[in-house]
Each structure stands twice: as structure tokens, then as C-alpha cells.
Amino acid sequence: MMGSMTKAALIWAPVNPQQVLLAQQTQEAARGLGIELLSLPLITATDIVPALAEAEMAQVQAIVVAADPLTISNARAIIDGCTARGLPSMHTFVFETRSGALMSYGADLLENYRSAAGYIDQILRGAKVADLPFQEPTRLTLSVNLGTARSLRIAVPPSLLARADEVIE
Numbered sequence: 001m002m003g004s005m006t007k008a009a010l011i012w013a014p015v016n017p018q019q020v021l022l023a024q025q026t027q028e029a030a031r032g033l034g035i036e037l038l039s040l041p042l043i044t045a046t047d048i049v050p051a052l053a054e055a056e057m058a059q060v061q062a063i064v065v066a067a068d069p070l071t072i073s074n075a076r077a078i079i080d081g082c083t084a085r086g087l088p089s090m091h092t093f094v095f096e097t098r099s100g101a102l103m104s105y106g107a108d109l110l111e112n113y114r115s116a117a118g119y120i121d122q123i124l125r126g127a128k129v130a131d132l133p134f135q136e137p138t139r140l141t142l143s144v145n146l147g148t149a150r151s152l153r154i155a156v157p158p159s160l161l162a163r164a165d166e167v168i169e
Helices: 017-032 045-057 069-073 075-084 094-098 109-124 146-151 158-163
Strands: 007-012 036-041 062-065 089-091 103-107 140-145 166-168
Touching (some): 007 017, 007 045, 036 045, 045 075, 075 094, 094 140, 094 166, 140 158
Parallel strands (some): 007 036, 007 062, 089 103, 140 166
Antiparallel strands (some): 103 140
8 A cells, every 4th residue: 555645747848838837737736735756858759768767766656648649649558667676657548557557537538539520520511610619528537557556556446437538356
């Protein structure tokens, strides 16, 4: 069982302007919670192993992986690297939890695709893209991998499992 978290790391891609804002907001949130946050920016996939080694040396208790094409396309390497170092990782998408990450919390991809299909339908019927409203995700999905939790010797609270949309054995 993990005690109170005091030190975590954020893996993110600084070439993505959204990620820069996310890193700043995550740093502020961590500070507000009394958690020291180690920033692990990735420029290329070759930065993954050194970043995870830095996290291990800094003795972080968990890693948050921000969703970006770089981190998503290299999810397997990040998940395997975290697991090999005994580091729990939180990702954005359910498929990452199914691939061995401890947990994920983020937009429901199927809902996003359905929404995109609706936009395409409107565009094909003559709607101007500029006239279509911006839509944010309305459903977020929490997924927990109990097999990973067991391998990392983390007891997942029943209250968290009760809130999860998907629990993977």
C-alpha cells in the first residue's frame, strides 16, 4: 500500500503548446497539494529511458503521463519502463491501462469519435466549419488495472474501484 504521496513526476511533450500549459497547471496543482513534481519533458522517443531513470533516481512515487502523439505512440515503452522500475503510472486512455498502466482517466474515445462523425455529417450537408460549436468531452473514463496494482504491491481502495468505469484483472 502506498502512503501519502510526496513526490511524483510528469512526462510531457514541450513541443506541444497544450502540454506546456498542462505542465504549468499540473505543477501548480501539485504545489497546492504539497507534492513535489519532477518535470520530465520528452522531445523524442529516445528521451523515455533517461527520463524514467531520472524519475527512479529522484525516488518519485508515481508518474503521470500526459497524452500527446509522442507519449501515445510510445505508450508500450513508457508502461514497460515504469513497471520495470516499480513505478505506478497514470495515463489518459483506457487502452493504456489495458496495456499494463496502473490507471487512466480521460476522455472517452468512442464518444469523441461519435461526436466527430456528427460534425462530419453536418459539414457534408453544407454546414460551415466556423459555424459549428466547439464541443468538449462529456464523458470521462476511469480505468484501473488490478493486475498491475498487485505487481506493484498497491492496495487499490474499494471506493476507487466502485467509481471506476473499467477494472482490469
